[in-house]
């Protein structure tokens with residue numbers, strides 16, 4: 001039996017209620033007429049039913065044979081049944097059982113389904129598959145037949161029957177909650193909590209569950225209404241309390257026999273049952289009033305990476321001064337295409353490395369792999385990430401958790417999303433400070449204020465009391481940076497930290513990052529598609545195209561004298577002209593788009609869009625010619641350099657033919673010297 005729609009996760013709220021709204025008077029759902037009615041009616045019914053023996057005017061079995069099938073009167077406010085028993089007394093005396101039994105179903109269904117969903121969402125695809133397969137078995141069971149069989153064995157024991165129903169329905173609850181939990185876990189503030197080293201149980205309790213509260217409440221209220229109908233339905237079929245004990249279902253069944261000669265008999269019980277079910281649904285609707293949809297993929301741990309690590313221990317970095325050394329990193333979709341291949345770069349303390357390239361080139365996947373925060377179904381499939389000489393690839397999650405937030409921190413493009421809307425800034429800063437630095441509450445608050453000042457927030461006390469939605473984008477990004485600094489990290493990974501901000505705020509955040517690097521010796525890996533950002537802040541740069549680093553070196557060298565055609569093209573297409581340089585009449589463009597993973601061409605992946613393409617670019621090449629201090633993934637790099645060719649801006653309306661930018665006769669390629677080719 002599946003009483004909950006399996007796609008309900010898409011239809012209900014996962015967005016927490018803004019704290020300001022929560023704090024002002026009644027909860028928001030009670031301010032809606034439907035919600036108020038639902039809550040008041042349910043509370044009234046429960047209270048009246050549980051106390052019925054204290055106030056009912058007649059005993060439930062007391063007969064007034066002179067007043068059979070009577071209409072409402074002063075003596076019998078809701079009338080009487082065929083034996084002259086008082087309907088008001090019987091209806092409310094019968095209410096406790098369905099109201100409590102339906103609650104048992106809800107508690108059991110959510111008591112099983114919700115924790116399973118949280119575990120499946122957290123433990124990754126394998127565990128999720130196992131749990132999902134088991135729940136599918138439950139979903140396939142013929143629940144009605146099963147319940148009737150149980151009644152045959154144990155008799156009419158409503159609470160046990162409804163508990164068994166809860167077990168069966170828990171499979172449907174699991175399916176719905178899994179979608180929501182996966183969606184919530186994908187939110188950046190959950191990432192931020194993980195990045196700050198919060199353990200999985202606390203991430204679930206502090207961040208995931210509160211964000212699921214609305215969905216849980218909506219689903220629970222709906223399931224409660226369904227539970228009421230099932231209890232009444234069972235009693236209607238004769239599987240309720242034995243006469244003369246009253247039950248809503250049997251009273252309706254009894255009334256249906258008199259529907260023509262005493263139609264009123266059906267009204268009071270039917271109306272009370274209908275109103276109670278409607279009340280549960282109205283409450284659910286009111287809770288769902290703030291609905292918003294969240295559909296994002298889930299994350300998982302890194303099974304392939306574990307295998308890699310099993311075969312490899314920690315190693316000494318090739319560059320002894322390096323704090324981070326990434327070698328031949330491959331990131332792939334499990335059982336799917338590679339997203340990143342052979343990425344290598346080195347980062348020294350106090351330096352800023354930029355990963356730059358068009359959208360979809362693999363910058364984010366590369367950056368996220370450094371923290372073990374790849375999306376579900378994507379994992380490191382090769383290579384090594386040496387962090388201070390320690391291999392991070394396939395490090396157990398527990399050890400990675402200890403590194404995240406403390407040694408390596410992360411900020412992302414959307415500061416608002418990275419901050420949990422449920423909590424004040426003070427709370428979000430104080431918690432990691434207490435956990436990571438072991439500070440007391442007062443001390444943590446003082447440090448939090450200092451951190452806010454360090455990131456350029458002058459009225460730190462006011463901001464500490466604020467909630468994320470009360471901050472501007474730039475302010476929120478400063479807070480996100482302060483949050484990242486709570487663990488005094490040595491490396492900050494900044495994924496497009498200024499993309500969502502307006503230009504003036506961008507400049508402020510960049511200058512803040514520069515100051516942090518200068519003052520604290522922090523190292524930064526910054527992901528950006530903006531060469532202006534790279535020029536502004538980076539010491540080193542790695543240009544990525546279609547999952548590979550096509551050129552790297554010092555920012556000055558790469559930006560001043562780009563060697564790879566792709567870097568030239570990016571620079572030619574950059575609308576920002578440095579001060580003192582002439583403004584070009586027309587910007588360059590790069591025809592076509594980045595080929596998606598799985599359809600990268602053989603040979604140079606940029607060949608299809610390159611102005612300098614030749615036959616030899618389209619065949620695999622095992623190694624590359626040396627070029628300056630950095631590396632350049634182009635077989636023609638020296639020819640192009642010698643010819644002094646640059647990426648041509650195309651004429652309006654005309655597309656530059658591949659190969660048009662270089663007219664020199666083909667020149668023999670230098671002997672291969674640098675390792676690394678395109679796979």
Ligand SMILES: Nc1ncnc2c1ncn2[C@@H]1O[C@H](COP(=O)(O)OP(=O)(O)OP(=O)(O)O)[C@@H](O)[C@H]1O
Nearest residue numbers: 333339358359360361362363364365366375378597
């Ligand atoms: N969860 C995922 N499953 C499969 N493929 C993915 C997933 N996430 C990203 N990709 C693909 O991986 C490739 C690299 O994505 P990535 O986000 O690293 O690019 P990017 O250079 O950071 O681009 P952007 O600036 O748009 O984020 C893209 O082709 C993208 O479609």
